[in-house]
Amino acid sequence: MFEYRRIESVKDYLDLMRFSFGIPGGWMRSASKHASEVFDDDLRDPIGAYDGSTLAAEYLLLSLKMRLRDSVVAMCGIGNVCTSPLYRGKGAVKFLMERSLETMREKKQAVSLLYPFNAGFYRKLGWEEFDSMLRVKFSPGMINVPEQYCEVNTEEMEDADSDIREFYNDYASSHYTMILRDGEMWKNDFEFRTDEDVSKKFVKFKKEGKTTGMLRYVFLYDNFDKDRSLKFVVTMFLADDIVTRHAMFRFLKGLSLQIGHVHAYLPPDFVLWPYLSDRPSEMNIILRTMIRIVDLELLNGLKINAPDMRVGIKISDKQASWNNGVFEMCMKDGELCFSRSDSYDLECDIETLSSVVGGKSDFREMIEFGRVKATNSYNGQDLSKTTPFVLQHF
Incomplete structure (x- = not known):
């Protein structure tokens, strides 16, 4: 039903944002100037879900860098998510979020962060609680x-x-x-x-x-x-x-x-x-934010203070087929590596794995909560928890 493309009209972009966020006139004057600059910035992509010529929903994809564990990685911040009142509940935002994964993968962005309007909605799409x-x-x-x-x-x-x-x-x-x-x-x-x-x-x-x-x-x-x-x-x-x-x-x-x-x-x-x-x-x-792994293999080389280990994980990712299936997660000399495998010790969805790799939680905790299923072959391999704190709003 929807077409995914870059928004060309600054006015359309602002009109939808103003209605959705209830932006008053004083703020709108500043927002208008900022939006005009965003449209000329290669690191900011205003994207819309179009029904013919009608802008049904939109967001802003920001190409950024962040510290994750002990590395600095390419990430995508998703901001200004909003929907036309005529298209509420019709799947326009879900469409945009699913398509964003392809865009982020093409740009080699390993993870994505967003500020949720509804955590349950984004969790179903693979994002999980991150920083506070x-x-x-x-x-x-x-x-x-x-x-x-x-x-x-x-x-x-x-x-x-x-x-x-x-x-x-x-x-x-x-x-x-x-x-x-x-x-x-x-x-x-x-x-x-x-x-x-x-x-x-x-x-x-x-x-x-x-x-x-x-x-x-x-x-x-x-x-x-x-x-x-x-x-x-x-x-x-x-x-x-x-x-x-x-x-x-x-x-x-x-x-x-x-x-x-x-x-x-x-x-x-x-x-x-x-x-x-x-x-x-x-x-x-x-x-504050929620985190999602965009592509497991883009995390290869991520530096983590963890002992050498190997653990097989069966991962469910309904939105990104390239993450779906069985992978071996290996830590060797302080570097993380994911590769395809045939056997597994743990089973979880991509949102749970995102919280573990991001440091918000660990496998032990997620097993206790029923978010990770462990087989008899699991020997307690784990990544330590950290303190996520993003600070910068987007």
Whole structure:
């Protein structure tokens, strides 16, 4: 029923997005400028499901890089998924998601991430829960850090300079499962402004002439609050060492005469309580992305801190025939390899395997939950769990 093709009309793309996400006029002006640039970007593909000449559904495929285990891999972020009201429940989004796998495979993208509107829907298509973040709210006056014994220089700027950009991507390449930022993401940070924004700044921290930390904050009127309150939100808080981290907390403490509360987004394993004299007024773990393996063999060479092992896995993947069947998963000298096989020790679907390879879970846990079936030949071979944290929104 549908045709899969690149969207040529910026207006059609924006009209569908505006209706689906309820984007107000102020945001739409900024979104329109950003969308026009997206259409000229080789790393951004606005794709639609067409019924004749009618755009039934759309999404944006972003060619990105992320840290997965101990490697940096090519991945595809799927954003702006939306449907025309005339085509709700008629399979347009499912059509797009299934076709996306072919596109991603052609581009040699090993995995895909997305922000789900319905986790159950995407799970049926092979995606599984992945990263989360810690959302906290606290008074800056509560911050309690040791006296500074090493000089850390602080510089505030509206646009990230080359030092911050290099620091961020170096940090992302070696921590958690962070997405590396490309030029469009930095440009969007600087140019995307709405009437609700009071201030958006980056803060650079340097020690002994080297950038060792960065912080990004947004000061804005939050339309999602009933009282449309003014909020100070820390969206990035990255430090190479404890001295720099202390300096970053001191920077936030210095805002206590002007800012009533800091809202911060942090890694889920961030240990905050030693830095505060009292408990935060709010503290929640927020589920974020879902992950999917696009092509098992594109993961070959992935570096993982795991012992040498071999285990046969019978994999069910209804959307990607190239992943369907029996594979041997081998770890040799810290590198992962999948190859076709005839025998298996475990049986699972692609979404469960995606969560194990991604580090969200492990085989032992998935066997306990009934998501993996083990045969008598299984000897406990497994991959250790990690802490997924993507940070970058798309």
